[in-house]
Amino acid sequence: xxxxxLPSDAQSAPASYRGSHAFCRRVLPWLPVAPIALITAIPVLxxxxxxxxxxxxxxxxxxxxxxxxxxxxxxxxxxxxxxxVTILGVSLAWLTAACEFPGRRFFSWALLLPLALPAxxxxxxxxxxxxxxxxxxxxxxxxxxxxxLPPVRSRGGVxxxxxxxxxxxxxxxxxAAFQGQGRRLMEAAQSLGLSRWQGFxxxxxxxxRPGIMAGLLLAIMETLAxxxxxxxxxxxxxxxxxxxxxxxxxxxxxxxxxxxxxIFFVFVVALLEYQLRAKRSYAASTRAASTPTRIRLQGGxxxxxxxxxxxxxxxxxxxxxGQILDWTLDVWETDLDARYLEFAWHxxxxxxxxxLLVGALALTLGYAQRLHPTPALRVTARLATLGxxxxxxxxxxxxxxxxxxxxxxxxxxxGLDGQILGGTLAVMLLxxxxxxxxxxxxxxxxxxxxxxxxxxEAAQSLGxxGAKRLVRVHLPMLRVSILTAAALTFVDIMKELPITLxxxxxxxxxxxxxxxxxxxxxxxxxxxxxxxxxxxxxLLPILFLIRNTxxxxx
Amino acid sequence: xxxxxxxxxxxxKKQVLNNVCFNLAAGEIGCLLGPSGCGKTTALRLIAGFExxxxxSIQVGDVEVAGPxxxxxxxxxxxxxxxxxxxxxxxxxxxxxxxxxxxALNRTERAHRVxxxxxxxxxxxxxxxxxxxxxxxxxxRVALARALAPKPRLLLLDEPFSxxxxxxxxxxxxxxxxxxxxxxxxxxxxxxxxxxxxAMADRVGVINEGVIQQWGRPYDxxxxxxxxxxxxxxxxxxxxxxxxxxxxxxKVELGLLQGVDAAESDGTNCLxxxxxADVDVxxxxxxxxxxxxxxxxxxxxxxxxxxxxxxxxLRLPSGARVLTQVPSHHDHAIGExxxxxxxxxxxVAFRKSAVVKHRTPS
Numbered sequence: 038x039x040x041x042x043l044p045s046d047a048q049s050a051p052a053s054y055r056g057s058h059a060f061c062r063r064v065l066p067w068l069p070v071a072p073i074a075l076i077t078a079i080p081v082l083x084x085x086x087x088x089x090x091x092x093x094x095x096x097x098x099x100x101x102x103x104x105x106x107x108x109x110x111x112x113x114x115x116x117x118x119x120x121x122v123t124i125l126g127v128s129l130a131w132l133t134a135a136c137e138f139p140g141r142r143f144f145s146w147a148l149l150l151p152l153a154l155p156a157x158x159x160x161x162x163x164x165x166x167x168x169x170x171x172x173x174x175x176x177x178x179x180x181x182x183x184x185x186l187p188p189v190r191s192r193g194g195v196x197x198x199x200x201x202x203x204x205x206x207x208x209x210x211x212x213a214a215f216q217g218q219g220r221r222l223m224e225a226a227q228s229l230g231l232s233r234w235q236g237f238x239x240x241x242x243x244x245x246r247p248g249i250m251a252g253l254l255l256a257i258m259e260t261l262a263x264x265x266x267x268x269x270x271x272x273x274x275x276x277x278x279x280x281x282x283x284x285x286x287x288x289x290x291x292x293x294x295x296x297x298x299x300i301f302f303v304f305v306v307a308l309l310e311y312q313l314r315a316k317r318s319y320a321a322s323t324r325a326a327s328t329p330t331r332i333r334l335q336g337g338x339x340x341x342x343x344x345x346x347x348x349x350x351x352x353x354x355x356x357x358x359g360q361i362l363d364w365t366l367d368v369w370e371t372d373l374d375a376r377y378l379e380f381a382w383h384x385x386x387x388x389x390x391x392x393l394l395v396g397a398l399a400l401t402l403g404y405a406q407r408l409h410p411t412p413a414l415r416v417t418a419r420l421a422t423l424g425x426x427x428x429x430x431x432x433x434x435x436x437x438x439x440x441x442x443x444x445x446x447x448x449x450x451x452g453l454d455g456q457i458l459g460g461t462l463a464v465m466l467l468x469x470x471x472x473x474x475x476x477x478x479x480x481x482x483x484x485x486x487x488x489x490x491x492x493x494e495a496a497q498s499l500g501x502x503g504a505k506r507l508v509r510v511h512l513p514m515l516r517v518s519i520l521t522a523a524a525l526t527f528v529d530i531m532k533e534l535p536i537t538l539x540x541x542x543x544x545x546x547x548x549x550x551x552x553x554x555x556x557x558x559x560x561x562x563x564x565x566x567x568x569x570x571x572x573x574x575x576l577l578p579i580l581f582l583i584r585n586t587x588x589x590x591x
Numbered sequence: 592x593x594x595x596x597x598x599x600x601x602x603x604k605k606q607v608l609n610n611v612c613f614n615l616a617a618g619e620i621g622c623l624l625g626p627s628g629c630g631k632t633t634a635l636r637l638i639a640g641f642e643x644x645x646x647x648s649i650q651v652g653d654v655e656v657a658g659p660x661x662x663x664x665x666x667x668x669x670x671x672x673x674x675x676x677x678x679x680x681x682x683x684x685x686x687x688x689x690x691x692x693x694x695a696l697n698r699t700e701r702a703h704r705v706x707x708x709x710x711x712x713x714x715x716x717x718x719x720x721x722x723x724x725x726x727x728x729x730x731x732r733v734a735l736a737r738a739l740a741p742k743p744r745l746l747l748l749d750e751p752f753s754x755x756x757x758x759x760x761x762x763x764x765x766x767x768x769x770x771x772x773x774x775x776x777x778x779x780x781x782x783x784x785x786x787x788x789x790a791m792a793d794r795v796g797v798i799n800e801g802v803i804q805q806w807g808r809p810y811d812x813x814x815x816x817x818x819x820x821x822x823x824x825x826x827x828x829x830x831x832x833x834x835x836x837x838x839x840x841x842k843v844e845l846g847l848l849q850g851v852d853a854a855e856s857d858g859t860n861c862l863x864x865x866x867x868a869d870v871d872v873x874x875x876x877x878x879x880x881x882x883x884x885x886x887x888x889x890x891x892x893x894x895x896x897x898x899x900x901x902x903x904x905l906r907l908p909s910g911a912r913v914l915t916q917v918p919s920h921h922d923h924a925i926g927e928x929x930x931x932x933x934x935x936x937x938x939v940a941f942r943k944s945a946v947v948k949h950r951t952p953s
Contacts, residue, residue, distance in 0.1 A: 489676055489678060491674040491675070491676055491678035492678045492680065494639070494641055494665070494672065494674070494678065495672060495674060495678040495679075495680075495737075496680075496691070497641075497665045497666050498639060498665055498666065498668075498670060498671065498672040498692075498738075499666075499691050499692025499737070499741060500666045500667075500692055500694065500741070501666070501691065501692070501694070502664075502666050509691075510680060513682040513683075514680070514681060514682050516682075
């Protein structure tokens, strides 16, 4: 049966049928969808136009003094973190998915916990602990005369910390891939004379490659987008350079120029990820049902596995969390003042408003797509959710430039004074919408997908249509999806740093901004209190994720 | 009560329905029966209003709900629908599901109607449960109660029993028929299962490639198929070669058959084929009886045990094969010769070597 004969796609078939009605059907869904797509499209186009129309003077300066360092730094960072997350993620996934050793059950979910900590929090704890003047190295020098501790504030240090913070992406996808393989293929390999170790390299690993790649590409996107970690380490990348160009040199065009180069890299990675996802959905449908028998690691091997898992868990989660708690206990009496409550209030307000707004837009998008499942609308929805790949620093520039232009127009033509939109919450919220629409859209889209079409038709045949149907049928059925979407977006906005930092109203600080300011002054202890609050909130959706993926049971 | 006139529908180049016409009287249960992809579900969705009619007209009661230039919205048509997957609202209790379409009634009226409906389908005790707590058969009955609650002018059922296991399917189809008959509901179901169609419906339309091949009582479909498709699709049987002897007589290997009609699409009587012409006669298993005293002998070639009876495939001396249904205490081995005799009431003959014509517009 050709696709065009499916009933759901056939509604526009009779061309002569009620012209005005067909017009409404074709145009109406775009009224809400087009503006939503523009929120993402405009900043991308603004930033890209900087690449198409380079300012000679700025370009020359960048090319001579800035770009070489950025390109080299970014290259090593992506390579190092890519390698790091792959080694950590795949090894941990294989151990917890296919092997049996003491503590496996615990680690299978606990190893996801580092997702709750923003990378910049892990970063400043590590600096606070291991930097040259920190207590531990000082103590080692004084007591034992050990001078050769490798410097943590280095390229290797950034790569290590970011790998520890981002490996869960690979762990999650690789583990799902290993679990989905079932045991039959490994048994087949063994029957053909391969040892289990050989089977891992020749069967399990190649088969899990799409899953591993997917996680790896997500981790690389996060690496390219990262602003907080690299600025804590003073490791110059595109995101920090954009910030400096804008806020130290006050050159928005230079910032836009840098952003346009970064967006190019990001698109390459996003494209790879998209292609992989199209393939992977096919692979996932041929999932084997049998549960694998685990490889029992005996004696020394088991201890080794235990040591590896505990080591990673300790460095990536226990150490940062413990140190933050320790510092928090030291400083909370002096730091927990009215100002601090204001940061928290700002964070909550912003995350709450953002989650609401993003959720509403995502629901509109998903609902329009459901009511009018045309290819054009589907593609537009995809484009609108591409903002997740955009680094916050790029988005901040891409949103601020048109808003500033609009402000100038308003000032010129209406004779208004000062900034009207620029430096208001509206700019931040717009940027959040572009960046986090996908976070909300994902759960809502799959939630809507689970509601069968005959439910719609059942309601309609009983006389319940339009808004009534939305309220009486769809919203109640989507309750869990809506909560998930809101929670994920809330936490992501709470942790978000570059957009908040670059577009907030003057002096309008949040918890994340507070962490940034304290760490940029090297006051690690005083960054601990806001970081603890962020981590605490961040833990909630991770626990939810763990419960949903049944890691505890496996 | 339901009238379809020249309904045609195409998606792209594929003609899904072609010149479909049928009537359903008030209180009758109709059925569209056909293989998957034959267009029967499209017909149902056109009547319900979920597809836009391209040509022809559909009338429910005195109202034309869809015609060449207008189409009434599904929610205005006052039809009840039972979906293949039931489409119960998972977030509502059984009670709330059944009361969902009763927005026009006040609270007490609604409660009464819901209680009545639940009593009708025998689910009073399950009123406060949620759909996922019910068995498949119970969910099916909730779907039925929900569709009947607003007193629809016509009930449409889309493969209503296909998600149930065979035993339950039969039991429930009889139950549902009783409920519909008791309430005097006009209903149309679509299915690919002839047992379901025969158990439920007063009128059955066999549909293939978008064309209604035959519309009539189950008995007529079985014994007087209009064309080879219907003969083949409904029931079991074989086509036995014969020679036309007179208007209603055909000679076959087993003897002279009396009361033979030409299949409707091939003419009025057998003389239409010409005297002495070669024809194929449809012989059902119940047209042949096992009789040890009969001089006619046939060899058992295959046997299928069906509990109360055997279905034997027999080889005649000429090599032609016939089927016969025999009570199961007549246990014969393969290769054994048994006596048979014809017991033909009325059978139909088809033109010999005619290209199998499924598309025979009326």
